[in-house]
Amino acid sequence: MSKEKKxxxxxxxxxxxxxxxxxxxxCGANLALRYVLKAFGKRTAICIPACCWAVIDGAFPHSCxxxxxxxxxxxxxxxxxxxxxxxxxxxxxxxxQVIAWAGxxxxxxxxxxxxxxxxxxxxDILYVCYDNEAYMxxxxxxxxxxxxxxxxxxxxxxxPKDRPKKxxxxxxxxxxxxxxxxxxxxxxxxxxxxxxxxxxxRGTKFIHIYAPCPTGWKSRPEDTVKLARLxxxxxxxxxYEVEHGEKYTLNIKVQxxxxxxxxxxLQGRYRHLKxxxxxxxxxxxxxxxxxxLKKVNAG
Amino acid sequence: xxxxIMGNHALSYGAMLSRSQVxxxxxxxxxxxxxxxxxxxxxxxxxxxxxxxxxxxHSAMASCIGASVxxxxxxxxxxxxxxxxxxxxxxxxSGGRLPIVMGNIxxxxxxxxxxxxxxxxSLSQRDTGWMQFYCSSNQEVLDTTIQAFxxxxxxxxxxxxxxxxxxxSHTYEVVDIPDQAKVDAFLPSYKPYARLTPDAPCAFDGLTxxxxxxxxxxxxxxxxxxxxxLFNETSREFEKIFGRRLEAVEPYLCDDAEIILVxxxxxxxxxxxxxxxxxxxxxxxxxxxxxxxxxxxFDDVRRLLAKVPKIAVLDRNISYGYHGIFCQExxxxxxxxxxxxxxxxxxxxxxxxDITVASFREVVDITRGQSTPAEEINWIGVKK
Numbered sequence: 001m002s003k004e005k006k007x008x009x010x011x012x013x014x015x016x017x018x019x020x021x022x023x024x025x026x027c028g029a030n031l032a033l034r035y036v037l038k039a040f041g042k043r044t045a046i047c048i049p050a051c052c053w054a055v056i057d058g059a060f061p062h063s064c065x066x067x068x069x070x071x072x073x074x075x076x077x078x079x080x081x082x083x084x085x086x087x088x089x090x091x092x093x094x095x096x097q098v099i100a101w102a103g104x105x106x107x108x109x110x111x112x113x114x115x116x117x118x119x120x121x122x123x124d125i126l127y128v129c130y131d132n133e134a135y136m137x138x139x140x141x142x143x144x145x146x147x148x149x150x151x152x153x154x155x156x157x158x159x160p161k162d163r164p165k166k167x168x169x170x171x172x173x174x175x176x177x178x179x180x181x182x183x184x185x186x187x188x189x190x191x192x193x194x195x196x197x198x199x200x201x202r203g204t205k206f207i208h209i210y211a212p213c214p215t216g217w218k219s220r221p222e223d224t225v226k227l228a229r230l231x232x233x234x235x236x237x238x239x240y241e242v243e244h245g246e247k248y249t250l251n252i253k254v255q256x257x258x259x260x261x262x263x264x265x266l267q268g269r270y271r272h273l274k275x276x277x278x279x280x281x282x283x284x285x286x287x288x289x290x291x292x293l294k295k296v297n298a299g
Numbered sequence: 300x301x302x303x304i305m306g307n308h309a310l311s312y313g314a315m316l317s318r319s320q321v322x323x324x325x326x327x328x329x330x331x332x333x334x335x336x337x338x339x340x341x342x343x344x345x346x347x348x349x350x351x352x353x354x355x356x357h358s359a360m361a362s363c364i365g366a367s368v369x370x371x372x373x374x375x376x377x378x379x380x381x382x383x384x385x386x387x388x389x390x391x392x393s394g395g396r397l398p399i400v401m402g403n404i405x406x407x408x409x410x411x412x413x414x415x416x417x418x419x420x421s422l423s424q425r426d427t428g429w430m431q432f433y434c435s436s437n438q439e440v441l442d443t444t445i446q447a448f449x450x451x452x453x454x455x456x457x458x459x460x461x462x463x464x465x466x467x468s469h470t471y472e473v474v475d476i477p478d479q480a481k482v483d484a485f486l487p488s489y490k491p492y493a494r495l496t497p498d499a500p501c502a503f504d505g506l507t508x509x510x511x512x513x514x515x516x517x518x519x520x521x522x523x524x525x526x527x528x529l530f531n532e533t534s535r536e537f538e539k540i541f542g543r544r545l546e547a548v549e550p551y552l553c554d555d556a557e558i559i560l561v562x563x564x565x566x567x568x569x570x571x572x573x574x575x576x577x578x579x580x581x582x583x584x585x586x587x588x589x590x591x592x593x594x595x596x597f598d599d600v601r602r603l604l605a606k607v608p609k610i611a612v613l614d615r616n617i618s619y620g621y622h623g624i625f626c627q628e629x630x631x632x633x634x635x636x637x638x639x640x641x642x643x644x645x646x647x648x649x650x651x652x653d654i655t656v657a658s659f660r661e662v663v664d665i666t667r668g669q670s671t672p673a674e675e676i677n678w679i680g681v682k683k
Contacts, residue, residue: 042497054505057505058505060507063500063501063502063505066498067497068499068500069502070495070503070505072361072364076357076358078363078389079365082358082365083321083323083362083364083365084369085496086366087366088349088369088370088372090368093369096496106555114358117353117358120354121351166612268310
């Protein structure tokens with residue numbers, strides 16, 4: 001017998017996202033769904049509203065996914081998923097899990113009412129927001145998930161985004177749903193674990209996945225994972241879980257916060273940024289991080 | 300079993316007897332009793348269904364769409380502003396070929412706020428690809444709801460059952476509530492052509508390029524065109540089981556009429572009373588009540604109206620900048636049929652102002668007094 005070491009996979013091998021789909025090079029959203037479906041498996045139905053994934057999946061009559069897909073209206077990911085779950089149960093399928101899979105525009109902006117309704121009723125679905133911080137599918141227009149100081153086609157360099165990103169996770173926590181988490185495509189094992197936890201929790205689950213977009217961020221496709229990791233290491237996008245809106249758990253405990261410049265300099269959307277504007281971004285990150293630590297310590 | 304019930308409850312009983320499996324609704328006056336009774340039925344187990352209490356009408360129709368694509372029989376009800384809010388999703392339901400049945404209580408559109416009846420809410424949804432059936436009695440509301448599921452599921456087209464605010468929704472009438480076994484015999488459980496299931500994963504309603512989209516719409520129209528025949532077929536079946544006949548258009552004393560009053564909704568029954576009274580006075584007048592508005596029953600309308608000397612259409616609605624919407628449709632149906640009959644257009648009862656027997660007498664007086672219409676619109680009961 002040879003003493004060759006067998007490679008141990010940290011994630012299931014099964015792929016439910018087909019290759020050769022319509023994602024851009026270096027698409028973070030593509031990785032996000034790959035990892036989530038590794039946890040959820042084949043007995044899953046997904047509702048996709050208008051967002052990048054409405055295109056990535058492929059045009060009629062094609063689909064790159066190995067699960068049933070319902071392409072729904074922009075603001076209806078949550079309400080459609082609620083209906084699908086109810087419908088499946090009424091035709092005798094209590095096993096299939098339902099995912100609403102929306103971008104940040106479909107979640108933070110146009111779909112927030114339906115999402116709030118679903119969460120308040122605690123309907124048994126997983127809602128995932130893959131966040132690339134603007135309306136990327138329509139050509140990089142600002143959303144309420146676009147961060148302070150960023151360029152988009154509707155926040156030109158002469159007047160970049162002048163308000164901070166909406167705190168969607170705090171809004172979801174206010175709904176006291178059984179489980180919610182932030183996750184990142186740079187931490188696949190953490191993301192997988194969270195998806196699995198969501199799969200085994202009944203009621204409304206919400207996972208907010210940080211998904212860099214080279215096309216919209218004017219970054220290099222090969223930097224997608226690096227950027228997502230830097231977002232965590234700078235504490236711009238901390239990874240944590242919340243149970244019932246109260247119990248906060250920090251998953252990656254960052255000891256030495258990296259300066260935000262390291263993250264900013266890799267992206268064309270911040271090229272116009274003056275040093276004082278970058279300092280304001282750093283201040284915002286520090287303040288939000290302290291606020292989060294308080295919640296974690298209180299739990 | 301005969302019971303005295305309100306129009307709204309006739310909708311609830313129709314949805315219950317049809318064994319709706321998912322109901323998703325948001326409250327709006329004057330629809331509330333429909334969903335109140337259904338939520339009670341779901342709570343006490345009279346109806347084995349999931350009732351989703353959504354936060355808006357938009358979400359109501361979105362979750363109906365989700366439930367329907369999962370293969371469940373699905374029902375909702377709304378009115379006016381709620382229907383308008385659903386507009387985007389109405390296209391989605393018909394484009395997705397989902398046989399959702401919805402009750403709509405005709406209520407005037409705001410502003411100013413009005414809770415009273417007119418038809419501009421439902422008629423504004425004319426081109427969304429939904430079938431529309433207008434009712435005149437509570438019995439008809441119940442029967443039409445059951446029939447609507449049958450037609451919708453056969454054609455793969457959603458259906459709207461329409462009734463007037465208060466004049467029908469809150470009016471109590473004797474209704475024969477059929478036995479469940481009879482309804483089951485008429486309406487077997489829903490067997491979708493395709494549904495969302497991991498057993499046969501496919502993508503529904505996604506991005507559709509110019510090489511496919513056109514054909515999907517062509518097929519929707521072709522299937523819509525089959526509905527009048529389907530309607531008659533299901534009506535015959537319905538009559539066999541329940542002893543009541545539902546017509547796409549209902550003629551009353553039309554054969555020898557010199558003027559036919561074309562109406563819809565509760566005004567249709569008032570018109571009948573007016574016809575009876577005027578016949579006593581020796582005026583040869585008849586009534587044609589249009590129940591099926593979409594698809595429009597062109598053949599029936601042509602057959603019944605082509606030879607009458609004069610036609611008077613009474614609309615409780617208006618297409619601003621043109622005239623009454625039923626009047627438009629009647630003119631369009633007669634165009635090319637060889638009919639030379641003048642069509643007189645009347646608008647009455649907007650925002651719930653009463654349409655009475657006297658209104659129809661005025662309509663007939665104006666129609667008799669002119670050989671061809673002097674005005675595009677004759678206004679009945681307006682303070683000018």
